[in-house]
Structure formats: C-alpha cells, structure tokens
Amino acid sequence: MLKQVALFSKDYAVTTCGFGEAPAGVATHHRVPTGYTAARPYSRLLRLRLFRLAYWRQSAVRWARKALRGGHWEAVIANDPESLPLAFAVAPRSIVHADLHEYSPRMREHLAGWSRIYRPYYEWLCRRFVARATSRTTVSRGLADEYRRVFGAEVEIVTNAAPFAALQPTPTSLPLRLVHSGGAMQNRGLEELVEAMHRVSTPMTLDLYLVPSDPALIERLRAAAGSTVTFHEAVPYTELARTLNSSDIGVFLLPPRTFSYAHALPNKFFDFVQARLAIVVGPTPEMAELVEDHRLGWVTEDFSVDALVAVLDSLGPDSVDAAKSASHAAAELLSAEQQSDGWRTAVTAIARLKPAGYARLAP
Numbered sequence: 001m002l003k004q005v006a007l008f009s010k011d012y013a014v015t016t017c018g019f020g021e022a023p024a025g026v027a028t029h030h031r032v033p034t035g036y037t038a039a040r041p042y043s044r045l046l047r048l049r050l051f052r053l054a055y056w057r058q059s060a061v062r063w064a065r066k067a068l069r070g071g072h073w074e075a076v077i078a079n080d081p082e083s084l085p086l087a088f089a090v091a092p093r094s095i096v097h098a099d100l101h102e103y104s105p106r107m108r109e110h111l112a113g114w115s116r117i118y119r120p121y122y123e124w125l126c127r128r129f130v131a132r133a134t135s136r137t138t139v140s141r142g143l144a145d146e147y148r149r150v151f152g153a154e155v156e157i158v159t160n161a162a163p164f165a166a167l168q169p170t171p172t173s174l175p176l177r178l179v180h181s182g183g184a185m186q187n188r189g190l191e192e193l194v195e196a197m198h199r200v201s202t203p204m205t206l207d208l209y210l211v212p213s214d215p216a217l218i219e220r221l222r223a224a225a226g227s228t229v230t231f232h233e234a235v236p237y238t239e240l241a242r243t244l245n246s247s248d249i250g251v252f253l254l255p256p257r258t259f260s261y262a263h264a265l266p267n268k269f270f271d272f273v274q275a276r277l278a279i280v281v282g283p284t285p286e287m288a289e290l291v292e293d294h295r296l297g298w299v300t301e302d303f304s305v306d307a308l309v310a311v312l313d314s315l316g317p318d319s320v321d322a323a324k325s326a327s328h329a330a331a332e333l334l335s336a337e338q339q340s341d342g343w344r345t346a347v348t349a350i351a352r353l354k355p356a357g358y359a360r361l362a363p
Helices: 002-008 043-047 051-056 059-068 081-090 119-128 141-151 190-199 215-224 237-244 267-274 285-294 305-312 317-330 341-352
Strands: 015-018 028-031 076-079 096-100 135-138 176-183 204-211 229-233 249-252 278-281 297-299
Touching (some): 002 341, 051 059, 051 081, 051 119, 059 081, 096 341, 119 141, 135 141, 135 341, 176 267, 190 204, 190 215, 190 305, 204 237, 215 229, 237 267, 249 267, 278 285, 278 317, 285 297, 285 317
Parallel strands (some): 076 096, 096 135, 249 278, 278 297
16 A cells, blocks of 8 residues: 555545554545554354444444545545445545455455355455446456456456665575565465475575564474574565565465465565565466566475475575576566556546546645
8 A cells, every 4th residue: 555655646645544654645644543443343243144234333444434524536545345335435436446455255264264254244345345346456367367257347467566676686605595574474384484494405594584473473483493594573664675685585485275375476576576586486376477487586396395495405506696687687577666557547547537526636
C-alpha cells in the first residue's frame, strides 16, 4: 500500500484510511483508533452464515464507515476483500478497484478449522464484492487464474516488486554468504534451511533477518543452528536492499503446503533482485520461471533438504558472480516502478469514467 501511495500522490490528492500514522505524501489520513479491530469477524456469526452482520460488527469497520461517509474521490483502492464492503458503502461501485494480495478463500487452509469457519465467509466476500469491483489486481498468475475460474473475475497482475535500488553487485568469495529475510513463520522452509547448513560441504554462512512473527520458532531455530548461522534483528524496509547487498545468495524454499504458497511470488524474491544477489528457490512455478528466464540463479529439484544441499554444493564464486550480474541487469525491469503499471492503468481508467456528482480533485 505504501507503494500505491508513492505512485499516486504524484498526481492525485490521496486519502488513506487504516491503522497507524499517516504515510508520507497523503493529503488526508483517517487513523483507526488503537484497540479497534478488523482482523477476525465473530466466529459464532460466521458459523450461522450471518456474514454481513459479522462484517459490520467489527469495530474498525464501523469506525471507518463513519469517518469516510460523505467523502468524494475519483477512484478507491480497496486493500483485499475485507475492505470491499466498506468501499462499496462509502463510494460508487464504479470507482472501486480491488487489490488482492492472496487468494483469500484458501488463505489459511492449513489451519485446522479455518476452512470450515472462514472459507465460506471469504467466498461470500469474493462472490458478492470482488467479482463486482470495476477492476482487480493480484500478485501472481496462479492466484489470478483461480479468481477467474471460481468467481469469473478477470484479474490483472501487479507483482510484489521492490522499489529500484541504485546498487552494484559485491564481489563473491569463499565462504559464500547466504541470506534470508522475512517473517519467522511456520511452514516457510526455515527449518530446512537451517538443517541444510549442517550438511553442505562448500564453505558458506547463513544470515537470517527475521521479523519475530513467531518467537518460539526463532528460539527453535537458534537451538538447531550451528556456528555458520547468524540471527539478526529485522531492518526497516527502506534499508533492506542495502543491508542484503553485502551477501551473495538469497535463499527461499517455500513448500507448497497451501494454495497461496504453491503460487507465491513474494516480495522477498524482489528484495533479493534489488540487493543484486544470486537467488536459490524451490520449484514454486512463478519464482522458478523468473529465475530461469533472467538467469538469476538456481531452482532446486524439489523442496527437500537434500535438493537444497545438492544445489548449494554445486556453487562457487564464479557461478554466483554471474547470477549476481544477471540480477543487476534485471533490477530495473523487476522494480516496483516498472511493475506497477497495472495499478496505474486501473486507476486512470476509473478516473476517466468518474460518476456524475463526484468532483475532480486537483493534483
């Protein structure tokens, strides 16, 4: 969303509504008060299939509806399906664009009970609101195809690309410096990555920059890690590419334990590109396709520790330098500035067809 603010604040007076401080560049910000919630509708109401009541019972949603009532905009970007009923309540449907980060009906299908209670609710949101938005974007082709197949909604692609960073690849030498950044979350291949470091024969180290989403997992990783693994505090996103730039290889193995994981094209992939790193990923189709098309690095045969070790032990400074040079060559093309055309196209089309009575906001 911060990328959207940066993109559109150049030409529009941008209003934001959400938690936390006003983003830089906005004309107006409606800050949802601390303590208000919009994370989980009442499960009792969901079990009764009272989806509309469950939605509007959320305190943050009620507050936002009151704060935004009477506003006039040329276009509205709703962040994920949970924002769409609110968007439709405060603005004409014809000016609403749905920005979809996941395929929501299968978002947490790996959790016991989630599909039974929450999947019908997200299917209701998608059927009633996503399919009726004027335009839609999501982060990967696999997710877009599923929205089209299930709900008949055409969805364009805007990847999770990182802003362009004016960096150069650093020279590679032994030991090879592996790095992984992101949330410390179960089922994201972190245990396999730490185990692989015990088994590789090529000299290498691993640096982990982890957001403490699951502190217990971090403690288990620390207990399992050897002397070649170093844990770091997470760094601000604006400093991430420069911090990672001193490493050699960005590594991410994401076992396809959920539908979203199977079709993931996450922001950390693009962070590795902007940091000018070689990249090693598992055979997740859309990450693998970009690695192979741009010669950014290597794709493991499967998601096992054995497959990861086999790739890592095949690497040396020369091959890593070549992949880092390829990342450098692709960095501008794979940057947020180049990848955000889908948002720009959607909002421009909506603004040109604004409904009668909606006043134009001067840039």
